[in-house]
Amino acid sequence: MTSDYVTVESYHRLQARYERLMVISRQLNSTLDLGALLKLILNAATELTETEEASLLLMDPSTGELKFEAASNMTRAEMEAIPVPMDSSLAGWVTSHNEPVLVEDVREDSRWFPSVDKTTDFLTRNLLAVPMSAQNKPIGVVEAINKRDDQPWTQDDVDTLQALANQAAIAVQNARLFQQSDFIAEMVHELRTPLAALKASTTLLQRPTLPDSMRDDIVTTMQMETERLAVLTTDFLDLARLESGRTRLHTEIFDVRRLLDECTEIVRARATERSIRISVTGDHFHADADRDKIKQVILNLLTNAIKYNVEQGAIFCAVDLRDEREGCPPNCLRVSVRDTGYGISEEDQAHMFEKFFRVAATANEATGTGLGLAISKRIIEAHGCQIGLQSKLGEGTEFFFTLPYVEGIELPNRRLPGSIEWSSPEH
Secondary structure, eight states: OHHHHHHHHHHHHHHHHHHHHHHHHHHHHTOOOHHHHHHHHHHHHHHHHTEEEEEEEEEOTTTOOEEEEEETTSOHHHHHTOEEOSSSSHHHHHHHHTOOEEESOGGGOTTOOTHHHHHHTOOOOOEEEEEEEETTEEEEEEEEEEEGGGOOOOHHHHHHHHHHHHHHHHHHHHHHHHHHHHHHHHHHHHHHHHHHHHHHHHHHHTOTTOOHHHHHHHHHHHHHHHHHHHHHHHHHHHHHHHHHTOOOOOOEEEEHHHHHHHHHHHTHHHHHHTTOEEEEEOOOOEEEEOHHHHHHHHHHHHHHHHHTSOTTOEEEEEEEEOOGGGTOOSSEEEEEEEEOSOOOOHHHHTTTTSTTOOOGGGTTTOOOOSOHHHHHHHHHHHTTOOEEEEEETTTEEEEEEEEEEEOOOOOSSOOOOSOEEEOOTTO
16 A cells, blocks of 8 residues: 555656646747756756756867856856866766766766866765757756755656756757857948948049049048957957857966056056046955956956046046945955946946947947947856946946955065056146
8 A cells, every 4th residue: 555655656746747847848948048048957957856956068069078057056167167078077978978877976986077076165975967969969968966865866867857958958059049140140230330331442442533632541441440340350259259158267366456557557548648547446455267358357447438438537446345235245356447437327227238239328439349348247257256337427437346356365565555546747
């Protein structure tokens, strides 16, 4: 009698699980936002297999390595820092053999790749990993990690997670194709303007009666449009790599205050041309991040602060410990760039980090690709941090972002004067 009860109870549990899987499958097929999709897959994996954590890895065709695309127990920076080798990891074995693997004790399995636990201070006891395949080719792995209350794994767990992975593979491919086609359409649209200018210029240059003065003007225009095309293509490539996950962070511990000083020195001449003063404040706090990428973000914010500032305006740069009132996570630094420019309306603020968005009121003030802030957002979020802005019309705008803070670093000349200023001779 007890055996029959257990059988009936197990049947009903399995039926409920598959009914839930059908609901989740419909959600996966209707979601084209890749970030939301990955979060949905992770939640579904832990729910359906009754596990503590889950992760999703995708294969990088250029390197042959697996890369964490999403994980419930890791930050974005941690995922970026851990390339998973195909030949010495459980996930690599699953991808190579296109078969699921269930390990009751990972430390007893020679295929176990321990770097993840060492990097994250997480303890993996057991896991189930199943392959993701698209068009009969393996593209990645879904892992369910640590059965809750150390309950035993079942064949139903394997079958359920494999069914989820099959649906997830299709959904991820669809989301990527949608993202790619949308980006290509935007890219082509943006390239048309400089290409049209170049075409018109070459047509005019072919006229034998064209005055020399006009010819010189046309050549100057062609040089400017060519440079614009070069910047556009560079930004397109940067953003495409960031969105596809092919960009790897090369993290190191560095002095954020010194980086701010370095960046302001780079834009100093441009600011002086418009009689704009720049000041830098903050102690010598250290961050663990990709210094070159963060430099790219700071230079973009400074360039915008100069472009959209008023004549004889000011720019205030600062680094400080996190501001809890803004909901920053613990152990973070707050870096900010504030200008005294036109300011941004509340309506426009909601779109500032979108690709190609420009504030209509200042669209003619300065040229640009419209990708700088979108790239900056991707870089900061790849570190597991936040970027945002505060602005008032007529008063100016402050952009800020957070960085992972490293305490206890001592270097000579730790504290510089509270403010370093550069200004034009008139000031």
